[in-house]
Amino acid sequence: MPEKIRVLILSTSAGTGHIRAAEALEKVFLEDSRVGQVECVDALKFTNKIFRDFYSKLYIQLVDTAPSFLGWWYRTTDEPWKTDKMRLMLDRLNTQPLIDFISAYRPQVTVCTHFLPAEIISYLISQKKIDCRLSIVVTDFHCHAMWLCRVFHRYFVANEESRIHLVNLGIPAERIVFSGIPIDPLFKPSKNKKEMKKNMGFDPDVPVILVSAGALGVSPAEIILESLESLKISLQIVVVCGKNVQMEEKIRKQIPKLSNHAIRVYGFSTEIHKLMDAADILIGKPGGLTASEAMAMGLPMIIIAPIPGQEEFNSDFLLEKGVAIKCNEFTTLAYKVNYLLTHPQILQQMRKNAFKHSKPDAAYKIVQILLDDELNPPMPVCLNPEQKERT
Structure with a gap:
């Protein structure tokens, strides 16, 4: 043997x-x-x-x-x-x-x-x-x-x-x-997104926006929430703060001042694959692992504040493949989210592109x-x- x-x-x-x-x-x-x-x-x-x-x-x-x-x-x-x-x-x-x-x-x-x-x-x-x-x-x-x-x-x-x-x-x-x-092999999408939303306690008929601060919590999440507050359509927003406890506390204090959307806050989560499965759009930085996980789940991305260097190169790749759009100014973030949600054919094409270029x-x-x-x-x-x- x-x-x-x-x-x-x-x-x-x-x-x-x-x-x-x-x-x-x-x-x-x-x-x-x-x-x-x-x-x-x-x-x-x-x-x-x-x-x-x-x-x-x-x-x-x-x-x-x-x-x-x-x-x-x-x-x-x-x-x-x-x-x-x-x-x-x-x-x-x-x-x-x-x-x-x-x-x-x-x-x-x-x-x-x-x-x-x-x-x-x-x-x-x-x-x-x-x-x-x-x-x-x-x-x-x-x-x-x-x-x-x-x-x-x-x-x-x-x-x-x-x-x-x-x-x-x-x-x-x-x-x-x-x-x-x-x-991780856990990143495999379920067959029915509405069912996953129900399983995660979301309203299956309301869009879910996942805001990822990355596992280290380096992200302008507070500004993102303020930007999305101007949207008139209903949203369910999930903010994952990673290991940044201070950011998590700031976000929790910020929520009572925001009233237009249902907001959930997580620290470091072992269920990010389930949150991605339930989400319609991911807003975050284009780290190599985060982007690969999102593509495996067929999750379109809105790229914000990429770290100069490797994340800018990652951003170029994701934009070229049609799995993401980029927001250069937070003043236009709500507009970009609204555009994707009101043009489902574009969002669906981005989802198809994500699956096409993923390597799960x-x-x-x-x-x-x-x-x-x-x-x-x-x-x-x-x-x-x-x-x-x-x-």
């Missing part, structure tokens, strides 16, 4: 999309009888506090206080192989406990949903310090240069454009899989390929970026 496969999934808590993608993969790996053990780990837990704050808290602070700087940084560093040596030196200075953990665990399959652990493992393989197969799962619709590793076995990307981008950078085409972004089984596809690889393990790809050649 063959030995059960040990799987290591590594991510970081810089934002929550990377973690959610890792958890989706973990759930699917555990369903397969070939797998004996799965460890799903936040790589930042193995680093010191200064380094953790740099990768997680600083990011959120920049989103909140200096988004323009974040956008500048994103674009400046998005040049293939420009900063990999500097980043690797910095990461190795702070991640020795992570190296020790990987060496002790001895994974056969290693999957990274964030570039930090990916580049560490890539280096360790190149130095023959560990023996495992490294696969990199890109969790946005644009493959930023930070995701590039010199040594790896497979890349899984969100769309065909990212696949072509990597091919033209010299990544062997046969090692790149257009899989989509892995999401991405996690299953990734897991199947990686476990099948164990029957005939591929050799690692070793790139020489200076020569810009394939090896």
Whole structure:
């Protein structure tokens, strides 16, 4: 009887999309009888506090206080192989406990949903310090240069454009899989939206607007509610504040001042898939995971305040595919919501587009390929970026 496969999934808590993608993969790996053990780990837990704050808290602070700087940084560093040596030196200075953990665990399959652990493992393989197969799962619709590793076995990307981008950078085409972004298998729509609305305690004949602040609660939700107050048609509005307790408290205090619509407020919710199923429109930021979940549910989006950098690229993708519209000014948000609700044929087409471009089984596809690889393990790809050649 063959030995059960040990799987290591590594991510970081810089934002929550990377973690959610890792958890989706973990759930699917555990369903397969070939797998004996799965460890799903936040790589930042193995680093010191200064380094953790740099990768997680600083990011959120920049989103909140200096988004323009974040956008500048994103674009400046998005040049293939420009900063990999500097980043690797910095990461190795702070991640020795992570190296020790990987060496002790001895994974056969290693999957990274964030570039930090990916580049560490890539280096360790190149130095023959560990023996495992490294696969990199890109969790946005644009493959930023930070995701590039010199040594790896497979890349899984969100769309065909990212696949072509990597091919033209010299990544062997046969090692790149257009899989989509892995999401929890729970994100499957019911057959009857009105029935789901009833099950969730909504009036089935009144539109449901889902306002997503993201799991970290970085969102202008208060302004959104004020904007929607001017709508004369009845709405049922659900605001999900994530882990931002202060925002949740502010919204709850704001509700008595608003009278035109029924409003519900959630903190961090494990039922977001049910809320998406009941909703007619999602208003929020275009994070890679949120957008992928919404598309899997056939839920049209109104994009607001995308974070400069990766969310702007995500926004471009969603607009191009016809699954979202963008609101550049909050003064026009009510108008855009009203337009979609009074033009059901447009809303229905957006719903069809969302289903068409969704990849709800991405996690299953990734897991199947990686476990099948164990029957005939591929050799690692070793790139020489200076020569810009394939090896």
